[in-house]
Amino acid sequence: MGNSNLYKGSLTTIILKLLEEHDKMYGYEITQKVKELTKGELKITEGALYPSLHKLEADGLLDVEVVKVDNRLRKYYKLTEQGTKETVNKLSELQDYIKTMQALVSPKLILE
Amino acid sequence: MKVNQEQIEDLYAFTRKHFVEWYDVQTEIVDHLANGVEAQWQENPHLNFDEALKNEFKKFGIFGFSGIVEEKTNALEKYYRKEVWRYLKGYFKLPKIILTGFGVWGLYHILQYSRNTEYAVIFFMAGILCFFFIYNLKESNKIKKTHRKTGKKWLFEKVIAQLGGFIHLLNIGIYMPLINFDRQWDTLATLSFSVCAVIYILLFYVSVKVVSPKLKEKLSKEHPEYKLSLNL
Numbered sequence: 001m002g003n004s005n006l007y008k009g010s011l012t013t014i015i016l017k018l019l020e021e022h023d024k025m026y027g028y029e030i031t032q033k034v035k036e037l038t039k040g041e042l043k044i045t046e047g048a049l050y051p052s053l054h055k056l057e058a059d060g061l062l063d064v065e066v067v068k069v070d071n072r073l074r075k076y077y078k079l080t081e082q083g084t085k086e087t088v089n090k091l092s093e094l095q096d097y098i099k100t101m102q103a104l105v106s107p108k109l110i111l112e
Numbered sequence: 113m114k115v116n117q118e119q120i121e122d123l124y125a126f127t128r129k130h131f132v133e134w135y136d137v138q139t140e141i142v143d144h145l146a147n148g149v150e151a152q153w154q155e156n157p158h159l160n161f162d163e164a165l166k167n168e169f170k171k172f173g174i175f176g177f178s179g180i181v182e183e184k185t186n187a188l189e190k191y192y193r194k195e196v197w198r199y200l201k202g203y204f205k206l207p208k209i210i211l212t213g214f215g216v217w218g219l220y221h222i223l224q225y226s227r228n229t230e231y232a233v234i235f236f237m238a239g240i241l242c243f244f245f246i247y248n249l250k251e252s253n254k255i256k257k258t259h260r261k262t263g264k265k266w267l268f269e270k271v272i273a274q275l276g277g278f279i280h281l282l283n284i285g286i287y288m289p290l291i292n293f294d295r296q297w298d299t300l301a302t303l304s305f306s307v308c309a310v311i312y313i314l315l316f317y318v319s320v321k322v323v324s325p326k327l328k329e330k331l332s333k334e335h336p337e338y339k340l341s342l343n344l
Contacts, residue, residue, distance in 0.1 A: 028147035029147075047179050047180070057191075058191035066335050069143075072115075073142075074143045
C-alpha cells in the first residue's frame with residue numbers, strides 16, 4: 001500500500017479531513033499524522049503534499065499562518081469557511097466511491 | 113536534539129543550491145527538512161547532520177524541489193487571475209457598468225471622429241504600452257531593491273510583477289503586427305475595438321490597483337518578515 005498510487009486521487013480529501021480534526025497543521029506534521037493513523041501503510045510523499053496544499057490555498061480552502069517556532073519559521077494551514085464546507089462534500093464523495101468499489105470488488109458483502 | 117541556527121542557515125543555503133530562490137518557498141522546505149533531520153536524530157542521535165539532510169532530500173524524489181516551486185507558482189498565478197476576474201465582473205454590474213459603458217461610448221466617439229482611425233488606435237495602444245513598461249520596470253526594481261536590502265526574494269512579488277501571467281496577454285506589443293493603415297474602420301469594427309480596449313484597461317487597472325495591493329496586504333499578514341522589509 002505504501003507504494004500504491006491508489007490514494008493519489010484522495011490526497012486532497014485526506015488533507016482536508018485532517019485539518020478538520022485539528023485546528024491547524026504544518027506540512028511535516030500532516031505526513032507524520034497520516035503515517036501514524038495508517039500504521040505506516042500510507043506514506044504521503046513530500047513531492048505530492050506541498051503542491052496539493054498550495055493548490056488548496058489558491059482555491060481559497062485553506063488559510064495560512066507563519067509562526068516562529070524554536071529557531072525557524074513554520075507555515076501552518078487551517079481550513080477556511082469554504083474549506084470546511086468542501087470537506088463535507090469531499091468526504092461524502094469519497095464514501096460514495098468506496099461503496100461503489102466495494103460493490104465491484106465484493107458484491108456479496110453489499111447484498112448481505 | 114534540535115537543529116541549531118547555523119544549521120538552519122545551512123538548510124536555506126541548501127534550498128538555494130537546489131534552485132529554490134524564493135524565500136517564501138524556502139521557508140516551508142527548510143522547516144520540513146529540519147523536522148525530518150530532528151526525527152532521524154531521535155532514532156539515531158549520532159547521525160551526522162549532512163547525512164540526515166541527504167536522507168531527507170531523497171524523499172523529495174528525483175526532481176527535488178523543482179516540482180514544488182513550479183506548482184506553487186501555478187497556484188499563486190491561478191489565485192491572482194481568479195481574484196482579477198472576480199473584481200472585473202463588478203465593472204459589468206450596476207453601478208460600475210455605467211462607468212464601463214461611458215468608457216466604451218467615449219472611446220467609440222473619439223475613434224469615430226478621428227481623421228484616421230488607425231492612427232488613433234496606434235496612439236492609444238502606444239499610450240497603454242508606456243504604462244505597461246513603467247509598471248513592469250517599477251515592480252522589477254522593487255524586487256531587486258528588496259533583494260539588495262534583505263537578501264530575500266519573494267515568489268508572490270514575482271507573480272504580482274507578472275500580473276499572475278496576464279502580463280503576456282497585456283503586452284500590447286504582440287498586437288502590433290495587426291496594424292494596417294489602409295484598413296477601413298466601420299461602425300462594428302470601431303465599436304468592437306472600443307469594447308475590447310475598455311475591458312483591456314479595466315483588466316490592467318484591476319490587476320495593478322486592486323488585486324496586487326490586496327495580495328501584498330494578505331501576504332504581509334502571513335509573513336511578518338515581508339511586512340518588515342516593506343518598511344526598510
